[in-house]
Amino acid sequence: MNPVDASRRAFLGRSAQGLGGVALASFLEPGRLLGAPGAGPLTGLPLPRKAKRVIWMTMAGGPSQLELFDHKPKLAAMDGQPMPESFTKGQQLAQLQGQRLICQGPQFRFRKFGRNETELSELLPHLGSVVDDLCLVKSMTTEAINHDPAHMFMNTGSQIAGRPSMGAWLTYGLGSEAEDLPGFVVLVSTGSPARSPQPISARQWSSGFLPSRHQGVQLRAKGDPVLYLGNPPGVSREAQGGDVAAINALNRQIEPVLADPEIATRIAQYELAFRMQASVPDLVDLSREDPRILDLYGCRPGDGSFASNCLLARRLAERGTRFIQLYHRDWDHHSLLREELPLRAAEVDRACAALITDLKQRGLFEDTLLVWSGEFGRTPMKQGNKGPAGRDHHNKAMSLWIAGAGIRRGMVFGATDELGYAAEEGVVTVHDLHATMLHQLGIDHTAFSYKFQGLDARLTGVEGARVIKEILA
Numbered sequence: 001m002n003p004v005d006a007s008r009r010a011f012l013g014r015s016a017q018g019l020g021g022v023a024l025a026s027f028l029e030p031g032r033l034l035g036a037p038g039a040g041p042l043t044g045l046p047l048p049r050k051a052k053r054v055i056w057m058t059m060a061g062g063p064s065q066l067e068l069f070d071h072k073p074k075l076a077a078m079d080g081q082p083m084p085e086s087f088t089k090g091q092q093l094a095q096l097q098g099q100r101l102i103c104q105g106p107q108f109r110f111r112k113f114g115r116n117e118t119e120l121s122e123l124l125p126h127l128g129s130v131v132d133d134l135c136l137v138k139s140m141t142t143e144a145i146n147h148d149p150a151h152m153f154m155n156t157g158s159q160i161a162g163r164p165s166m167g168a169w170l171t172y173g174l175g176s177e178a179e180d181l182p183g184f185v186v187l188v189s190t191g192s193p194a195r196s197p198q199p200i201s202a203r204q205w206s207s208g209f210l211p212s213r214h215q216g217v218q219l220r221a222k223g224d225p226v227l228y229l230g231n232p233p234g235v236s237r238e239a240q241g242g243d244v245a246a247i248n249a250l251n252r253q254i255e256p257v258l259a260d261p262e263i264a265t266r267i268a269q270y271e272l273a274f275r276m277q278a279s280v281p282d283l284v285d286l287s288r289e290d291p292r293i294l295d296l297y298g299c300r301p302g303d304g305s306f307a308s309n310c311l312l313a314r315r316l317a318e319r320g321t322r323f324i325q326l327y328h329r330d331w332d333h334h335s336l337l338r339e340e341l342p343l344r345a346a347e348v349d350r351a352c353a354a355l356i357t358d359l360k361q362r363g364l365f366e367d368t369l370l371v372w373s374g375e376f377g378r379t380p381m382k383q384g385n386k387g388p389a390g391r392d393h394h395n396k397a398m399s400l401w402i403a404g405a406g407i408r409r410g411m412v413f414g415a416t417d418e419l420g421y422a423a424e425e426g427v428v429t430v431h432d433l434h435a436t437m438l439h440q441l442g443i444d445h446t447a448f449s450y451k452f453q454g455l456d457a458r459l460t461g462v463e464g465a466r467v468i469k470e471i472l473a
Contacts, residue, residue, distance in 0.1 A: 049442030050406030051369040052177070054170065055313050055324045057352065058154070059344075060198050061147070061331030064378040064391050065399035066420050067341055070138050071110040071119045074418040075380050079105030083381050087421045094145050094393035095334065096381060103419065104382035104389060107338045116410050123345035126353035132410040133356055133365075133403055135471045139414025139423035140398045142376050142430050147198050147332070150375035150395070153430055155204050157459050164208035164450075166434060167323035169459045170441065171214045172207075173448060177320030180279035182217040184323045185316055187309040189221055191330035191344050200327050209452045213265035216325065219312070221304035225284045283315055297354040307351035314358050317368055331374060334383050337390040356403065365404050369440055371433075373400035380420045396422040400433075405440050408473045431465035439467045 066072060083101035110119045113128030118136065120128050127134075144150035149159040156163035164172070167184035176183025186205045190197045205216030219225040255263040286294065286301035286308065294300065299307035306328045313324045331344055352372060359365040377398030378391035397416045403409070414426035435445040438459070445465060449456035 047439060047442045047444055049440075050367065051404070051437075051440040051442075052367040053317055053320075053322050053324070054167075054369045054371070054437065054441075055317065055326070055355070056166075057310075057326045057328070057348070057370070057372045058151075059331045059348070059372070059374045060151070060200055060327050060329045061333070062150075062374040062376045062378060062393060062398075063331045063344070064333060064337060064341065065138070065397065066106055066378060066380060066391070067108050067337070068121045068124060068345065069136060069399035069401075070397070070416060070420050072106065072380070072416075072418065072420045075103060075420055076105035078103040078419070083419075083421075087417070087419060088381075091396070092145060093379070096379065096383060096392045101381045103380060104391065107341070114410060116412075118410070118412055121345070123342055124349045126350045130353045130356045133360075134401045135403060135407045135409070135411045135413060136399065136401045137413050137428055137468075137471070138399050138416060139426045140373070140377075140400050140428045140433070141423050142395045142398065145376065145393050145395045147375060147393075148201070150393075151200070151204050154373065154375050156206075156208065157431055157434055157461050161203050162206070162208055163457070164210045164214070164459070165205050165216065166437070166459060167205060167216050167325060168207040168210050168214040169448070170323050172210050172450075173443060174322060174441065176322045178316075178322070179320070180275035181283065181316065181319055181321055183321060184214065184216040184325075185321050186216045186218040186325045186327070187221065187312060188218065188327045188329070189304060189306040189309050189347075191328065191340075191347060192305075193343075194330050195336070195340065196332055197329035198332060200329065205325065209457070210450060211261045211265050216323075219280070219284070221309065222302065225280055279319075283319065284312065286311060293358065296358065298350045305351075306347050307354070310351040310355040311358075314355060314362070314364070317359070317364055318362070333378070333390040334392065335390040336388045339388055359404070367405055369405040369407070369437060370403045371400065371437070372402075374398060402433075402471070406473050407440070408471050411471060413468070413471050426470065428468060429463075429465065431460045431463060432468055435460045435465040436468045436471070440472075 066075065081103050083103050088101055109122045111122050111128065112118065113120055114131040116132070118131045120131060142150060142153055144153045144159050152161060152163075153159045155165040171183035184205065188200055202218065205218070207213070207215035251263050251266055286299075289311070293311070297307045297311050299305050299311060301308070306326065309326050313326060316324050328344075328348060333340055356365065356370070359368055377394045379394040381392065382389045383392045384390055397420055414423060414428060416422060417424050438445045438448060445458065445460040445467075449458045451457075
């Protein structure tokens with residue numbers, strides 16, 4: 001290679017690294033580049049650090065808050081009546097745009113749970129048993145109204161593909177405590193019987209413009225958790241290790257010449273993949289779990305269920321994984337809401353309560369941030385005038401819960417209007433949620449940026465996100 005070309009490429013490569021040691025220089029340990037291979041937990045964070053890790057449970061499809069969390073007696077009284085135009089005039093709707101809008105009352109009863117008599121659906125008795133550990137947010141909003149851009153917005157703070165997901169931001173900023181597992185792991189399950197599970201694209205856990213070593217790694221729910229996890233016949237672990245060492249020796253020779261961050265990524269990923277061949281089989285082997293724990297979650301080893309993934313999430317948390325995201329699909333109930341919502345609720349209710357109980361008894365609840373959310377909410381208007389009805393996509397009101405890691409317990413925050421159409425008290429945006437999560441992880445969201453295309457890109461955008469201090473203990 002021409003020395004001039006090499007120098008030019010090295011300069012451009014270093015310039016493209018953006019943040020690396022500038023905006024977050026105070027986050028670094030001496031001699032460590034932010035997000036560099038081998039980086040562990042960082043010191044000198046500007047904020048108190050309540051959370052060490054995140055478990056984000058995503059109900060893909062958009063669960064109906066009006067049947068699960070947001071009790072609206074007025075909506076029940078108006079069941080079958082026209083939706084007042086004052087609520088909907090000039091508003092964006094998804095599939096109901098331009099149609100006659102009819103109110104649909106809650107399809108299931110609500111009960112009071114816990115010391116504060118928090119109202120939850122009768123479909124969530126197990127979650128009700130731990131409601132005093134939760135903060136229920138009823139005033140969540142989002143900008144997107146269709147599935148894929150709504151997932152993008154919830155994961156990355158932007159509806160446009162190509163931005164880093166939150167898990168990538170965190171492993172870039174904080175590294176990972178897991179030495180032989182990825183710092184960002186994704187687990188996907190599907191409701192049974194499945195009717196219309198939404199496809200979940202790998203771009204939802206992309207590293208975007210951050211170094212690609214920070215993208216999420218999906219562990220498959222059934223079969224081999226990772227493809228090509230074992231060596232081919234005749235290839236020993238020692239021989240495989242020798243190959244990895246030789247390849248990485250070549251990569252390390254060229255790395256200082258090109259200063260391409262993707263070479264560092266390649267080195268780190270080869271080494272991690274080699275270690276995962278030994279660590280992943282032990283991680284996913286639930287047969288050695290105490291039978292009482294399996295019964296607590298309601299799962300069987302290898303069944304690929306959301307409950308099994310919750311148990312795997314606990315095992316990943318114990319091993320130091322920074323960001324664990326669980327997707328459970330088939331919540332898109334445009335019809336058959338009354339028939340199918342109980343199935344989905346039953347699949348997650350017991351497992352979520354078990355995860356909280358298990359984390360508490362192992363001393364992990366206090367520094368694990370848990371979030372349960374869909375990508376948007378559902379309308380108070382009925383969808384489908386013929387046959388069993390459902391609800392349409394809705395971005396002006398949704399509910400979620402958040403728990404652990406310095407979040408106030410037994411709290412209900414925010415409220416929607418009397419029909420559940422729009423959040424009106426304590427309105428929360430996706431950027432607010434991200435800012436609050438980063439805050440609990442010890443990161444000032446206004447200082448956490450990466451130079452991209454000449455701009456300081458942030459997970460929380462530039463629209464004025466705020467930390468939701470009201471929900472912090």
